[in-house]
Amino acid sequence: MRAKGLSEKCSWALLVLGLISTCVDGQADPVKVTVFVETLCPDSMAFVSKQLGPTWESLREIMVVDFNAYGFVEETPVGEGYDFSCQHGAEECQGNMVVECARRYIDNSDTFVDFSVCLMSSSFPPGEGENCAATVGAAWSPIDACANSVEGQQLLHDSGVRQNSLDPVPDYIPWIIINDVFTQEHLDEAQTDLTGLVCRTYEGTPPPVCQL
Template identity: 25%
Template sequence: MASSSSNKLVFLAFLLLFVFSNNLVAGKPQKVKLNLYYESLCPYSQKFINDDLVKLFESDLKLVPFGNAKVSDNLTVTCQHGEEECKLNAIGACAIKTWPNPKMHYWFIRCVEKDTKNWESSCFKTYGGEKTIRDCYSSNLSKKLILGYAKQTLNLMPKKEYVPWVTVNGKPLYENYEDFVAQMCKAYQGKAPLPKVCNSSASAKKKVLKLQVSYGEDFHH
């Protein structure tokens, strides 16, 4: 009886080891954490969202709509591009709340940033969510969300220097953010093969104009 029980335990141990080893080798891609701290109406943030960010989704994507805004002692938010930016930042925050999945809210926010003049007629028609987002924006929820993003942005270590501000696994890319695909592929540590984009021309380094917007006292670039 003791021998039989011992054999069962040995078999179970080998079975667990096999399953663990098989999962480790096959592995699921370990997502790289990509955070984008941005502001609406900023042309450089818009370019990154519209042209660059779309390249890669094998990541744990987080959008933080606050950018270079400021919060006063009475919790009033002042935005670099005026009230319209504050509105669209709040709309972005409400979209993230409405669709927690980045693969859903990203496309809505991208739609807004591609056409900030006519987004209401086009983006709601394409992606829906109109009532939920409008209710969020017109209530205290939008302000609560923005203040939450303000805290995340203002508490960054090291501090944000400009927008868009991109971090990979918590580390800022600084002037290399336009080459974020290559940086993310470098940070990837999954056991499975690299995402296809890492083997494409999208991951190749390119010489591009450094895009960054600092926050001035007069709210201008």
């Protein structure tokens, strides 16, 4: 009886060790993809619709996306808020505020990315907020109120602070960073094969889509 009990304990220990080994060998930290866009920038729209969206759809289990909207903006403090001049006009400023307000009011980070991808994959992102909120199951009213208020201006300003604190400071949009380290090679590859870049960067066992 004692020998049998010892055998059972050894078997259980080996099982636990095997499970731990599987977890260690098979999983790793997700690949972080940080993105700064302008909502009416053709290059930003193409990147999100052709690269980020499909990659997020197939590899969300091994990646996280830090999605930001700002770009090349001139801003002037006005009272408690700001007056913005965006590269592609006032409608772009509005679209950028929609993104930043969605960041604030969509609690689930994956849902926020889904919303942003939906928005930027449309033909006119600044006008698709309500439709995209409905598509991802998010409440549109607080986002809309925010984007049309001083709060939205403050949030867009904060996004500019984040962008301008990067090293190097972006001189191109979309600006794409992998695992918090910018390289020109990553920026170039992300715009042509983001799926391959994420698959290659992930340090765990890659999902089947990476084998295709």
